[in-house]
Amino acid sequence: MNVVAHERFLAVEINDAPVDDRAIAAGAATIRVRGLEKDFGANRVLRGIDLDIPAGQFVAIIGKSGCGKSTLLRILLGLDEPTAGSLSFQSADGSQTPNARIVFQEPRLLPWLSAADNVAVGLGEGVSNLAGRAKALSVLSEVQLSEKAGDWPAQLSGGQRQRVALARALVSKPGLLALDEPLGALDALTRISMQGLLNRVWRELGFTAVLVTHDVSEAVHLADRVVVLDEGRIVLDILVPHPHPRRHGNPALAELEGKLLAAILGAGRLS
Template identity: 50%
Template sequence: MVSTLTSPSASQAAATGGAHIGIQGVSHWFEVSGGVLQVLDGIDLQVRPGEFVALLGPSGCGKSTLLRLVAGLEPATTGSITQDGAPITRPDPSRIVVFQDPTLYPWRSVWDNVALGLQARGVLKAQRGRVDEALRLVGLTDFAKAFPHQLSGGMAQRVALARALVNDPQLLVLDEPLGKLDSLTRIAMQSELVNLWQRAGFSALLVTHDVEEALFLANRVIVLSDRPARIAAELVVDLPYPRHRGDPRLAELRHEALKHLGLDATW
């Protein structure tokens, strides 16, 4: 599997080409029968180049909506979202979304699923080697000719990650990407995701309901309030990689995160 690396410095991460995402005064409403529903309220957040930021918050508070806005899948009602200073107005290959469901095409091999982005852009013939490299990064070189029904859940999610990495994204937008995996596979995939981030140098914005997962993966954890979501707290995870789940500092940060979520009385 991918070897464990030390955490890159800020200057090293910036040099790799990770995006700088600026979210300023973002509020968002949905039209619903009988009126409008506000889901975000005045969100201000910066994701620095090469940084891994996780979003925590109650179910339905607007975390995934914020990811959709950052990905350019829809515009914010008010406020601005920029990538390296330029407004985000539509989807772009430099920002890739990885969802909870890998959504692989069952009639295509692993290799062909990973190649989809390059094929859609008409550059596959010239850049076939990128597919092989992406599969190598996620440890699936030997499964290039396999089909999705032959893969475990964790392997299918690795294919989805390879499909994202083949586009050399500056930002990986992760919407509960490990949420459907069993607990043991999820723990293993968390370590693999850190290794991929360190190797590739992209910026990452993750939504998760798992406090420990957020603290294990991210440089910073942003805790959101109930809908309409506001930033309730920002936790800096001041620990090097690789992290150890029994670290007392992680226990302290977990308790602090749960306090902001109103759940500390159970710990």
């Protein structure tokens, strides 16, 4: 199957995919992108992106540096405006505007607030201190940091700070969670642990997740589907046909990683 045919197959499957109860409860977002372009002066970063993401799916976007991954993610979050093309959302609960949050590579915690108070920041205004703290403590429990609720960011390890950042994004119960290299600064063992945590939280809560990463292994272990960008275009869009959670060292996943690396490096295409 060539890439174009495979993309058409995916589009049919996505449009017909049923929405599960978790995605409905989470208000998970369906995303539809058509002809998306983004220019920065003479630099054409995105070149006619067509992409459909069903509610509750976990999609990883990979590719070389400068291929447009983070630009696409920022447009999905409304942080950048496209030069041309269309972008639309439909939440599983029927709303047109999803509750979207992002987790960056750096935790970006406020150093003068405790872990719990940093999480409560994700609720925005209009939530009482008591209610906000209760919600923050609940989400800290989900990311296994209940005992660190009163600690300052400087007292936390890198992995713990990133878990607080994840909790801050989750506390408002997003329908769309964007992840921009969120584990890139962590050591290898902490990164694997965080991958397991992120996968568990996504499976339990049912939001739509879009991950940008340079790590092909991370993409294959976390995502339902992997999209490869090259010079602002989608060159590969494949499903990962393995149940969650996934085991590191699985030979079938290693084979898929090889195909993705070949596409990124230009050494081949899925056929």
